[in-house]
């Protein structure tokens with residue numbers, strides 16, 4: 001077996017740069033074939049010089065025209081660039097580190113082409129789980145048939161669609177070797193964000209600066225604000241429902257301020273298995289790349305003696321209504337879930353820009369889910385999802 005050949009979509013972002021770190025630390029295990037980012041030409045140039053990919057793309061056309069790439073690296077342009085990169089015949093595994101729905105089309109194309117997809121991006125599943133999971137199930141069934149081994153790593157859907165989100169990686173690790181019928185409940189942990197102990201009145205005056213100060217994780221701005229509102233955890237409930245085929249009513253959120261237990265699974269016999277680790281995304285990124293194997297990691301192990309104690313408490317959906325709104329959107333179906341993520345993208349951008357208060361975020365999410373999702377249960381196709389995304393963006397920009 002040669003190195004795993006990787007295409008990385010969103011290489012300039014928070015997850016993208018941490019993925020590059022994992023890839024460069026293990027040059028024998030991985031070969032980077034393709035890189036794509038949105039607008040950060042300088043970062044892409046540095047990454048291309050270091051990793052020598054065969055092809056790259058930069059969505060910003062003007063910045064792309066100025067790129068100085070090493071010899072042997074081809075620039076791919078046009079609206080289908082991500083799909084072209086993700087479906088190359090010399091790519092084995094695609095890492096999705098873009099935000100929003102930017103990469104959904106290329107994820108579907110990559111799975112159609114038989115590539116493994118490792119995704120940090122929740123939106124792909126929250127809006128498109130009904131499109132993605134049947135492809136994944138087909139690939140897993142094909143691998144089970146071809147190998148005649150139902151325990152082969154690729155005979156499981158999670159061998160093909162590998163979660164990078166730390167909570168979903170934790171649940172995945174807890175489920176290795178377990179039967180689906182043994183699952184009683186998924187326990188998604190949440191740090192609670194910077195406003196864990198804030199009152200409703202405190203939340204009304206939250207500033208972007210305060211919301212961006214996450215107590216345990218260093219993440220991109222969108223994800224950090226989503227953690228402060230707990231919208232992030234709501235999206236993770238929907239993501240988990242698709243990944244693990246568990247009813248939304250069987251997924252609980254547990255507040256755990258230390259962010260050491262990354263999530264847990266309760267089994268029918270009452271046993272709970274949890275995965276613990278330092279809050280460092282390079283750990284779940286690396287597990288998704290090397291599954292079922294493990295490599296040494298720069299993240300290091302948790303020192304349980306130094307941590308001393310682990311606290312858990314119930315999530316408060318009164319103070320953090322985004323959690324309830326997301327759960328209801330998940331139950332209402334893919335249109336409501338898609339409306340939720342599109343509205344959230346705008347709500348967070350508006351909060352950061354100062355045109356929407358912190359408590360305006362759940363109000364906007366609730367209004368968008370109600371307007372675009374609640375009455376429609378039919379499952380939208382890809383083009384319909386993209387059109388809905390644009391429609392919800394317009395609504396959310398104008399929302400007062």
Ligand SMILES: NC(=O)c1ccc[n+]([C@@H]2O[C@H](COP(=O)([O-])OP(=O)(O)OC[C@H]3O[C@@H](n4cnc5c(N)ncnc54)[C@H](OP(=O)(O)O)[C@@H]3O)[C@@H](O)[C@H]2O)c1
Pocket residue numbers: 009010011012013014015016036037038039040041059082096097098099100102120121122123164165166217218219220221222223281
């Ligand atoms: N950050 C975390 O710790 C974390 C943890 C769990 C899950 N996630 C999820 O992972 C995803 C990425 O999060 P992040 O925090 O890394 O976001 P981020 O820092 O905003 O990075 C997003 C990346 O997507 C790129 N991009 C945007 N449009 C593109 C396009 N058309 N083509 C190619 N690339 C494009 C951006 O490019 P430019 O920067 O060059 O414009 C950037 O590299 C999100 O879905 C998030 O929910 C993140």
